[in-house]
Amino acid sequence: PKQGPLAGRSALVTSGPTHEPIDPVRYIANRSSGKQGHAIAMALAALGARVTLVSGPTRLPDPDGVETIHVERAEEMMQACRDSLPVDVAVFAAAVADWRVISTPAAKIKKQDGAPPPALELAENPDILKTVSGLATDRPALVVGFAAETGDAVEKAVAKRKRKGCDWIVANDVSDGTGTFGGDENAVHLITDAGADAWPRSTKQDVARMLAQRIATYFESESD
Ligand code: PMT
Numbered sequence: 001p002k003q004g005p006l007a008g009r010s011a012l013v014t015s016g017p018t019h020e021p022i023d024p025v026r027y028i029a030n031r032s033s034g035k036q037g038h039a040i041a042m043a044l045a046a047l048g049a050r051v052t053l054v055s056g057p058t059r060l061p062d063p064d065g066v067e068t069i070h071v072e073r074a075e076e077m078m079q080a081c082r083d084s085l086p087v088d089v090a091v092f093a094a095a096v097a098d099w100r101v102i103s104t105p106a107a108k109i110k111k112q113d114g115a116p117p118p119a120l121e122l123a124e125n126p127d128i129l130k131t132v133s134g135l136a137t138d139r140p141a142l143v144v145g146f147a148a149e150t151g152d153a154v155e156k157a158v159a160k161r162k163r164k165g166c167d168w169i170v171a172n173d174v175s176d177g178t179g180t181f182g183g184d185e186n187a188v189h190l191i192t193d194a195g196a197d198a199w200p201r202s203t204k205q206d207v208a209r210m211l212a213q214r215i216a217t218y219f220e221s222e223s224d
Contacts, residue, residue: 004048005216010087013041014094016056031181034058037093039208052084074125089142133165150175
């Protein structure tokens with residue numbers, strides 16, 4: 001059996017981008033590399049938690065000691081998360097596409113001389129964080145979201161925490177030049193009921209370790 005402050009606890013982590021198909025060869029995506037989410041899964045496992053990682057397409061290896069489920073689309077990520085419940089804590093670090101293409105033809109869309117470019121009609125994807133935060137049964141005791149913002153990150157993240165119904169939110173500034181999407185470092189604020197804590201710019205591994213430690217502290221004080 002695993003040892004550490006999170007031994008006996010279970011965790012769900014989402015990581016990476018989603019790919020929303022346009023046709024069999026094209027998709028809509030974003031710049032998430034999965035580094036932050038994967039690091040969080042590893043940090044929770046290192047503290048003894050039983051971890052399920054639901055990952056969109058990344059170039060990263062599956063972390064040791066973590067059950068990794070691979071998905072492509074947001075709807076698949078939603079289903080995999082549902083199938084992984086119940087857990088004690090869920091951390092949603094994936095950059096889920098907000099929209100998907102409504103109808104995806106079975107054949108590649110052909111470029112035709114003189115024809116106008118195709119128009120893509122989009123539909124809203126399920127909001128995994130909001131859905132899990134609002135579950136009547138099987139809601140994790142602690143739900144942690146991320147907020148990727150460009151400018152006024154804390155203010156926007158405080159509002160996002162309310163809107164999504166999660167317990168904590170990790171706000172990161174992903175403005176041009178910060179290199180947060182895809183890079184090796186992150187500068188975040190942890191937003192809880194008690195307010196916003198600014199953490200020093202650190203490697204994504206260190207951000208993950210600090211977050212896992214905070215989660216362990218939460219469960220320790222809960223079981224007092
Ligand atoms: O993967 P890396 O290159 O290491 O980069 C890390 C990161 C910047 C992607 C990560 O730290 C991060 O901020 N992830 C959340 C990105 C995001 O899509 O943020 P958002 O503000 O759009 O979404 C808010 C929250 O809702 C997030 O927890 C997101 O996972 C969740 N969400 C959003 C949409 C949706 N349909 N379902 C969701 O669960």
